Amino acid sequence: MTLTLWLSLFTVCLLGAMSPGPSLAVVAKHSLAGGRINGLATAWAHALGIGIYAFTTLIGLAVVLQQSPFLFKTISYAGAGYLAYLGYQALRSKGGVAEKLESGKQTSLYISAREGLLISLLSPKIALFFIALFSQYVSAGNNLPAQSVIVLTPFIVDGLWYTLVTFLLSSPRLIEKIRSQASLIDRLSGAVLILLAIRVLLTV
Numbered sequence: 001m002t003l004t005l006w007l008s009l010f011t012v013c014l015l016g017a018m019s020p021g022p023s024l025a026v027v028a029k030h031s032l033a034g035g036r037i038n039g040l041a042t043a044w045a046h047a048l049g050i051g052i053y054a055f056t057t058l059i060g061l062a063v064v065l066q067q068s069p070f071l072f073k074t075i076s077y078a079g080a081g082y083l084a085y086l087g088y089q090a091l092r093s094k095g096g097v098a099e100k101l102e103s104g105k106q107t108s109l110y111i112s113a114r115e116g117l118l119i120s121l122l123s124p125k126i127a128l129f130f131i132a133l134f135s136q137y138v139s140a141g142n143n144l145p146a147q148s149v150i151v152l153t154p155f156i157v158d159g160l161w162y163t164l165v166t167f168l169l170s171s172p173r174l175i176e177k178i179r180s181q182a183s184l185i186d187r188l189s190g191a192v193l194i195l196l197a198i199r200v201l202l203t204v
Contacts (some may be wrong), residue, residue, distance in 0.1 A: 001146045005137070006153070008196070012133060013154040015192050017161040019090060026119045027162045030112040031169040039166030041109045042116035047159030049120030054151045057130040061138045072135070076200055079132030084197035086129070090190030136200050
């Protein structure tokens, strides 16, 4: 895998993690209600779910490519359409990080980790996102080191991002800054996702 290709994967994974959604709400809830340890448990359990999705999607798409190139192209085009849709939704989003932050009752570390894992594993949007995203990286993942990088990148990026969120939630001033930049995050995410969709269409 080239550095350029990895940077594109890293960027999209980061923006995907930063985009407001149910995952952010769950991490924020446990960080605010249970404290930093609960937030970290939720963050890395969520990242584990992301890593599982990344691994299964990469292997599954590789099998599809080998067995039916036509079906793989069809999935890739559908994935490009989905990425473009996500980008459009992000560009027109009126919400942001602030609307997703919510507090909750005190919970155990087990419950925090369980909710973090389940919110990633049971989200159909995450499954579709990985199918759309990884369709362009399958050919690069033709050996174990490359496959490891493709799987570990979203796992580590997701875990580190929500770790940062957990630490930020202990600083009211920083939370206000996140709220003020929420719309910018949405617009940036939308633009990158649309550009990625175009890239998929041009390279399939």
